[in-house]
Each structure stands twice: as C-alpha cells, then as structure tokens.
Amino acid sequence: MTNRELPKAYEPSRYEDAIYTRWETGGFFAPEHTPAWVHALKNREYFSMVLPPPNVTGTLHMGHAVMLAIQDVLARYHRMKGDCTVWIPGTDHAAVATESKVEKKLIEQGMAQPKTELGREKFLEEVEKFAQASHDTIVNQARKMGASLDWTREAYTLDEARNMAVNTLFKMMYDDGLIYRGYRVINWSVTGQSTCSDDELVYVERPGKLYYFTYGPECPIRIATTRPETKLGDTAIAVNPEGRWKDYIGKEYIIKNFGQTGHELKLKVIADENVDDSFGTGALGVTPAHSQIDFEMYQKQKASGVNIDFVQVIGEDGKMTLDAGLEYVGMLVEDARKKIVTWLENAGLLEKVEETMQNVGTSDRFGDVVEPLPKTQWFIDVNREFTLKNSKLKQFKAGDTVTLKKLMQSVVKTGEIEIIPERFDKTYFHWIDNLRDWNISRQIWYGHQIPAYYDISDKENAQALLHFKEGKIFNLPDSYFQAIDNRTDHNWGSIGNLRWINFSLATTLVENKTITWADLKKELFGSNLTSAKKYKVFVNKEDVSQSFIKDPDTLDTWFSSASWTFSTLGWPENTDDLKKFHPTSVLETGYDILFFWVARMILMSTYALGEVPFKTVYLHGLVRDEQGRKMSKSLGNIIDPLQMIERYGTDATRLSLLIGGTPGNDMRLSEDKVAGFRNFTNKLWNISRFIVLQIQNEQGVMSKDVSAPVAQTAADEWILSKLNTVIAQMNTHLTSYQFSIAGELLRDFTWNELADWYLEIAKVEGGKHTLLNYILNTLLKLWHPYMPFVTEQIWQEMYGEGSLMVEHYPITEKRKKDTAGIVFIDTVFRNIVMKIRAIRTEYKIEPSKKIALSITSKEYSSLITEYTPVLMRLAGLDSVNEHTIEGGVSFVESDVEVVIDLSNAIDTEKEIARITKEIATVEPYVVSLQKKLSNASFVDNAPPSVVESERKKLADAEQKLENLRTQLQNF
C-alpha cells in the first residue's frame, strides 16, 4: 500500500501514455493472457470483434473515436467478465482513395502525370510509403484512445495473408460461376479513368433540361431526353406493350440524317412493360451503350430473339467516338449536346424544352459525373444459383442450391444476425432487393491485382489484345483516318501515333516476333485486356507460367474488406483463431457503411464459410458539430479528438462520445460537453482521493481482493444496496448495448449517491475503511470500460500492483432492497435534509449559521436518534430537540414531523404562501388519483398491482395534504 496523498486534480497527460504502454507490454490485450481468477469460472465464453479498419489515407477523426470508444467498452467489459476476448486491429488500403491522394500529392510536388512518369512499380512504391506513414499515425492515435486492441494480430487489407484470402475467394467464386467477366454498361469516371460500383455513386440533384423531339421525318414517335448527345447511339424505341404506340411495335425506322447529314440511325420499336404510357410521350429512346436500363432492355430483347444494334458514342476519354459521326468525334460530351440541340432545332425536329431537376450520379472519390458506358469488367453474380459447400446456417445445409442474395437475406431474416437498432433491417432488405451484380474490377493500381492471367503465347489472344488497345480505329477504313487527319480543330496527334504503333506492333511483334515478351508486357501493362479470351485464375503466383500476364485491374477495396472477419483470423488456413473466434460476436460500425461493408461481409462469410461473420451488428450514428452539421474541413467545424484528449484527457473524450446518444442516431458534440466530462473524471479522482485519505486516517487496509463487507449502519446498508443495483444495471445495459444509459446510471450513482450522500455521512459516522475500500474497488471496476486511464491510475495509487483492466467485473449478490434502514436513508432522511436546506435558502439563512429544530416520529424514532448527528451536520443544525418547538416552520415527511426554529424570524405571509403553493400542487394530484380510483373501469381493468400502487399513492398524498392544511391552520 502506498501511503501518499493523491494530487488535488487529475491530470490525464501525466499518466495516460505510461499506462497504455504498461497494458501493452504486459500482454493484457491478447486473449492468451489469462488472470488467475478466470480459472475459477465455470463456463468461459469467447468474445471477438474486428476493428473496422480505418483507411490509411488520413488521421483519426471523431468517427474513429466514437467507434474505438464503443468497441473498447465492449472489449474491456467482456475481458473483465472473464470471456476469452480478442479485438483485432487493422487498416484498410482504401484503393482509390489512397491512390488518388498520393497522385494529387505528387502533382502538388511538381509532377505533371505521376502515373505515366513513374510507371506502375515506382508509383506503387510511393503509395506504399505514404500508406505506411499514414498507418503509423493512425495506429498510434488508436493507442491514444486507450483501445485495448491485440496488436500482435494486426492485419492490413493489402498484406500477404489477406492477398491469399482474396485470391482464394476469387478462385472459389470463379469456379462456382459467381465471378464472371462481362461486357456491360458500367459507371465510368472520366477523371479517375476507372469504373466504380453502383454503391459508390453519389447522386447530386441539379437543374437540367428535358428535350422533346422526333428523330426525323421518317419516324412518327416522339421521345424526350435529358441527354440528347447519347441519342446518336440510339438503336431502338421502347414503348409500353399496351400503350398508345402498341401498333408500332416491331417496326423498324431508318433515320437517314440524325445530328448531322449522313449519320444514320436504325431504330426498332420494342415493347417493354417498364415504359409508362402515361408519362411524357409514352416512348423511350433506347441507347443500349450508355444507360444501364437501356442495356438491360437490350439484353432482354436479345434473349427473346429480337436483335438490336449496339453503338457506343462516348469513349472512355469522355469524348464522342467515331460512331457518333465525323462531325462529333472527339468533342466533349457537353459540346456535343449543344451541337445536337442546335441541329435538332434547325432541322425543325425539336418540339419543346422543359426545365427539370435531375439526379446525376457522381463518383464518390473523383467527384465527376459518371458516364455510363460499356466495358468488359469482372462482376459478382448475386442471383446465380450454386451449391453451398458447407453450412452452419439455420436455413440452408451443405449441398443446398442457393444464391448469394438468398444467403444474405436469410441470415438476417432468421435472426442469426441481429441488427441494432432493428429498424436497419428494413434498409438492409430493401438494399438486397435492389441489388445488381457487383462490379469488382477497378482500373487503378493500388489494390489486389485480379488473379486472372491471360495467355499471350496464344496468337489469337495476343492479337485480340492489341486490337483492343488500339480501339476501333484499327479496323476502320482509310477514309476515316483521312477524315480525322484532315481536321485541324482537334489534337489528333496521339491518335495518329497510336495508329502507327498499332501497325508496328501488329506486324513486328506478333508476326515476326522481333520484340520480346518483356516488351510486349510492358506495352500492354496498364491497358485493359478486354478482348482477350483465354485466361486462367490462379491463387498462387508460383503456379503461373511465363507466357501469362496478369490482369492489370485491381479489385474493389470492399472485396478485400468483405473477408475481414475471417481473413484476419487466418483463413484460408483452418487456424485455432478461426475455430475459436469465428463467427465474431459483434460488429460495431457506423450505419453509413451498412451496404458497403456490413452486407458484403455477410455475403463473403456465408458463401465461403457457410457461417455468419458476426452475431450482432451494432450501428452507431455520425458525430456532428454543435449545430448538427457534418464535420468537414471546408466548414472548419472539425473537433479533433486528439486535441480533446490533450485538453481534457482520453477518458473525458470517450465519455462525451459514449453518453448522451442512442444507437443508430447521430449525436452532436461540443467542446463544452467534453469539458463537462473532464469535470466528472476529476470528481471520480477526488472521490478516490477522499476515500484513500479516509482509509489511511483510520489505519485501514487497502486490499484489492475484496468481497462485500457487512453493513454496520443504515447508510451502509443503503449504499451497498444502491451499489448492488447499479452493478445489475451495468451488466444488463452493457449486454444490451445501452452504453449511454449504463453510463448515466453509473454517473448518477457515483456523484449523486456516493459522493453527495454516502461520503458526507461517512465523514460523520466514521469507521468505514473496509466498506470504503470495497466500494471504491467496485466502482473503479465498473467505470473501467468507460474510463480506463483514470480508473487504472487510481487503482495503481491504491494497490500499487497488478492491473485493473484484468480484474473481474463486479457481479450482483442477493441483497435486500427495502429494509427499514434503506428506506429511511433513501427517502425519509434525504428528503428531510433537502427540505431543511430548501427552507434555509428560502429564509435566506446563511449556510454557516446553525439553526435548531425539533423532530418527532413513531416509525423511525430510533433511526432518527441514530442519524441526528449526521442530520446536524448535513443540514447545518446546532441542536435537535424531541419536544416540539413552538411557532417554527414545520413540515412532515412520511411520519416524521420536523419543526424548524427560526427564532421568531418567521415570515408568516411567506410561510402561508409556501404552504399554499404546496397545497396547490398536491391537491389536484389527490383529486386526479381519487377520480382514477373511483372509476370502476379502472379498478376492474387495470392490473391489481397498478391499482394497489395508486391506492398507496393516494393515501400518502392525502396524508400529506392533511398535514399541510393543519400547518396552514396554525397560522
């Protein structure tokens, strides 16, 4: 036992780093650490969690802080409960985000085109360097938050082990036919030169124009569009099969001149139920190459035997292609739009233009408006049936035919995964219902390269590759080239070059084999291998032979994080960790990544393991600023968690994020709130300081091994009962993820019961060192998950050994809640003190001035006698008599009558006013209770216990009212 005084105020920065280091070096974060008391537990459970890996692009923000705080509460609570607990840390390579950040940085440093200048390998080195630095920063910041993560198990979404998991998954899914290459309309970011998935689109509402027109004199059907420039690639007109244009279905119109003289459109009229006959013109111009919906119609028609043309008029450079016509080729989309509108107007085809609001999909990462265009990409088929290999799922067994969609649906429906709050179930199901195939390939470099390899020793394949690289230009007649070369208003130099390269490659490379494989790879590296037909999927690089080159595309970052719950545990190896800790117990994350991540983890885990990835999903809300706005750099309203930690300590920062919010709802945070909790940490510190002093003064023993002592007084009984209650509440609320309620209850106990009452009573009663030691010991354990640092420091100050974080969390014991002593302290005594204090304030009696009073009671007479000294101190009395003081201010609490001697200072009017006012509040209450109880239907219908308690309320209130009236009469 140390015998020194604690400093007057708690200074977090003095202790926090050292404490964290001690925990970490002590190995307490690892599940392997087993304190002795754990061995005594009968049924030891497992508790596992993965940390949603922060991106290696930035630094810790409040979003991370709230996630770390909540998860750390869970981890510490379960560890202290005795569960074999693991919480796995890691970071996310965040593919596009990281790559574009580094690219931007290099450009700022003066490089014009970093990727071209450095090449894939060198560029990736730069990205790795950045990612490493960023990783180190964020990981240390997580330590600052006090997170009890098992760093020995740290993972990275792009490390070797995770790559093995990703490749294995890819191969499995490919072999099952769930991953396929397909030529389909995808979302293309011109700025980013990459595709993105549907979920990565951010819809922005902006004003647009709706153009009504006819294609030409040859066709009677009018259509409307917001994107006239794409109409250069229209190949069909869709109408409702029962609608006004139904007689036209099957007809084909050749428009001789559209957009320019000589540009021909072949339009087939097709039927589609999704066309709303009552909307607009009742007809829809179909552009299969530049609209996902149109593309689907095109596929549907094709499947039913109707062939429609397919024309791509916008290229990956965001410019019009040759197929848009010679007058349009090379133009930017916006320019082409203006041009065709003018043309339509001049041709007399434009009927009207309406102003509308339209939702355009923009790329989350690059910010530009996404261009739908056709491209060969890798997809995950969510609707294809396959045979489930193994299953621990409720609804399906191994060998069952399922789809990914069905798997994702069933586990939430059957309750195998519980989502908290429940309402997100609906959102989840809705998302699944509308789920399309997931585009998983990206044309960026930072990420898991797709483990598909193209055999370029195959001549046909190689030529196909080259063919693609040069685009359509390769196959066009010379007249087109001449037309292009003749133009001077565009920069065609690169296209001219391309043409030359094209011929040289085709002849020299493939025919004469004068260029080495290395050269060929170099030439093709970075291009899209769309046209290649022969490829194989390999898990291990070693299995790949010389003549194969790897698909240059990388996987969507969410593909790798989707396997996070099991790839971090060692899958595809069947490790001990995997056996013990999967499925993980809880996934705690923000509701904003329910689709991106949570749903995809469910997909991967149920598919690969036939097992849910986690049993519970707990979703927290966003942290907003004081005014409810999102925190952002541009608004300058960011509250930096590290700054809060520096100013107020980690514990205060954590509390401000844990208390005052509800699951799934956004919370507002202000610096004041953090400061408020700093005050509370200090309060706890000072409570401890007092208790430690008290124990020392009484020459008591500070022992960390304690069981509940026997109560000596009513106050002891009372506080032990309250403590027992709060232990029960903590356990229930923490188990049901009610962090805020649990924290509030514990704060109430700590401040309003322990500090305000019990410690004050203890000062008078004395001789409580054993009890005080027990209470503080228990209290520190209860608080530890919320405020690990201050509690640990106090623990060290008290016991100087071991660590609080590996102590046993308190459990309740059987204890009476309503003995006479408990009731007396809880209601009677405390109310008497408060009323005396109130009267003192009302009569403006200085706090230092002692007063006299008389007190009489039948039921509590002995307790009153016992607590007279305490009462004297807490209420500032100098004498307490048993006989009634004449002409004092009086009140009755339960059956206790108190008369305060104000030495004739009684202001009769004031007193009458006070009592009248109280009567005015009690009277209507009595009336309402009487009314309620005289209502036969209430007495008949309400449960007896309710009626009983109402009766008691009435009796009490009536008694009170009577007392008040008597008092009033006395004046």
Add this chain to the structure above:
RNA sequence: GGUCGUUUAGCUCAGUUGGUUAGAGCGUCACAUUGACAUUGUGAAGGUCAGUGGUUCGAAUCCACUAACGACCACCA
C-alpha cells in the same frame, strides 16, 4: 417518387413491451467556499412531450392524418 428517422425544459438529449406529479447534463438565477473536489457545494426557476383525430379505464409512449427538418434509396425517359 419510395423508405426510414427526428420533433420532449433556453441548449444537447434520455424516457425498452402504454400505468412517474415527464427526467438528466449543460446553461440560467440566488447563495456558499481553508477541512476530497471551484474541474466544487446548496437551493431555485424552467416543459399543455410538433399539431389534429382515434384506440384505451389510462397515451410522451399505440394507430391514422398533417406540418417542419433530416437521412437513405430510386430507371420515370
């Protein structure tokens, strides 16, 4: 357009299956302060629970509608 959420004290929010005289923290006002703590103590003021209607013996809580705000989803050309 669809779905969901929010609306309770000046501010931030609790209020778990309908049964309290509707709570907390912050803020406000008044008073206090050498004795664990001014990062404090004591007391007080402050709400017709967004509105309307309904179900019920009983509604902040359940239902319907309305209004404001917010989020997510969406192919209406």
